[in-house]
Amino acid sequence: MKDExxxxxxxxxxxxxSDSSEHFDRTNILPPKGxxxxxxxxxxxxxxxxxxxxxxxxxxxxFMDLDSGMKAAYLSAFREMVAEGNSDGFLIxxxxxxxxxxxxxxxxxxxxxxxxxxGVPLRSLTYQDIVDVSNNIILERLQKPIRIPKSxxxxxxxxxxxxxxxxxxxxxxxxxxxxxxxxxxxxxxIATLAPVDRFFMKIRRFSTxxxxxxxxxxSKGRTWYGYSAYDPTMYTMIGEIFRVYYNYCSEKKTGQxxxxxxxxxxxxxxxxxxxxxxxxx
Numbered sequence: 001m002k003d004e005x006x007x008x009x010x011x012x013x014x015x016x017x018s019d020s021s022e023h024f025d026r027t028n029i030l031p032p033k034g035x036x037x038x039x040x041x042x043x044x045x046x047x048x049x050x051x052x053x054x055x056x057x058x059x060x061x062x063f064m065d066l067d068s069g070m071k072a073a074y075l076s077a078f079r080e081m082v083a084e085g086n087s088d089g090f091l092i093x094x095x096x097x098x099x100x101x102x103x104x105x106x107x108x109x110x111x112x113x114x115x116x117x118x119g120v121p122l123r124s125l126t127y128q129d130i131v132d133v134s135n136n137i138i139l140e141r142l143q144k145p146i147r148i149p150k151s152x153x154x155x156x157x158x159x160x161x162x163x164x165x166x167x168x169x170x171x172x173x174x175x176x177x178x179x180x181x182x183x184x185x186x187x188x189x190i191a192t193l194a195p196v197d198r199f200f201m202k203i204r205r206f207s208t209x210x211x212x213x214x215x216x217x218x219s220k221g222r223t224w225y226g227y228s229a230y231d232p233t234m235y236t237m238i239g240e241i242f243r244v245y246y247n248y249c250s251e252k253k254t255g256q257x258x259x260x261x262x263x264x265x266x267x268x269x270x271x272x273x274x275x276x277x278x279x280x281x
Contacts, residue, residue, distance in 0.1 A: 039069055040069045040072070040073065043069050043070055043073040044073045044076065044077065046073070047073045047074050047076070047077035047078070048077045050077070051077045051078060051081075058086065059081075059086050059087065060078065060081065060086070060087045060088075061087070061088050061089075061090075061187065062074055062078075062087070062088070062089040062090070063089075063090050063092055063190075063191045063192060063193060064089060064090065064091055064092065065091070065092060065093075065193060066091050066092065066093045071089070071091065071173055074089050074173075075089070075173070082174050085175075085178060087174070088172065088174045088176055088187065089172070089173045089174050090170055090171065090172050090173065090187070090188070090191045091153060091170070091171045091173055092168055092169070092170050092191055092192070092193050093168060093169050094165045094167065094168035094193055095165070095166055095167040095168065098166050098167070100163075102166070103163050103166045104163070106161045106166040106167065107161045107162060107163060107166060109161070110159070110160065110161035111125065111130075113133075114129060114130050114133045114134075117133045117136070118132065118133050130160075131189065133159075134159050134160050134185075134189050135182065135185035135186065135189060136185075137159035138156065138158075138159060138184075138185040138188045138189060139181055139184075139185050141156040141157065141159075142154075142156060142181075142184065142185075142188070145171075146169070153171035153172070153173060154171060154172070155169050155170065155171040156169065156170055156171070156188065157169055158170050158188070158189075158191065160189065162194070164192075164194040164197065164198070165192060165193070165194055168191075168192075168193075170188050170191045172187075172188075199246060202242075202246065203239070203242050203246075206242050207238050207242065208227040209227060209228065209229050209234060209235060209238055210235075210238075210239075211227045244274060245271065246258070247259045248264075248265055248268070248269040248274070249268055249269055249270070249271055249274070250268075251268050257269075
């Protein structure tokens, strides 16, 4: 994971001198229809919208992918809250190329380590046992953080392991050292990209428009976008439909939808009530 973070950091610095999220080369051209909005403009607008939506929120915590453009957008939009100590941001880089067998072995090793360190048998481990051991390991690693060349952040290897994120590294991009040690450990421990990764996975399964492009052995490196929409507005339309369904209709393992967790709905909303606007019936 350390090598992966270092490669990504160096690539960003070499290809994106202005902290852009996009990699430009001679193969990129402007679209024949419509306009191309640079990622950094979209990202900046997104974070300023979040700032407006969170204006009555006392504190915010952001867990972001290792992306120079996202980092710049967050720090620009939330600079006042960051300066006041009311907002903190973390960069995360998680392993994506592990097989199911590899993930299961890593998770089993982690649980065994927790059992040994806590003195509690594996089958009797509680959530608090895992929290306590994870926090202790994080506090130890914060004493000797990993330094990536030409990167100002202090990285640590996250001790936790799950099937969604068997391995990951985390770095704070705000001054979290102002907080007490236990608070710092808790923030590092809960750092995750799993919820947004799950959203992306589901929308790709929901619509072929969002399938990843692919290459074949006979394409000479060319990328195939066979499932892409001819009209870019279709992405917005399909994305909005799925967003509403995901947040209001689709229950998670906890039995709640995201809207229920935020207090925006009392229960899962039936699709037909949204489609036909018959909420009073």
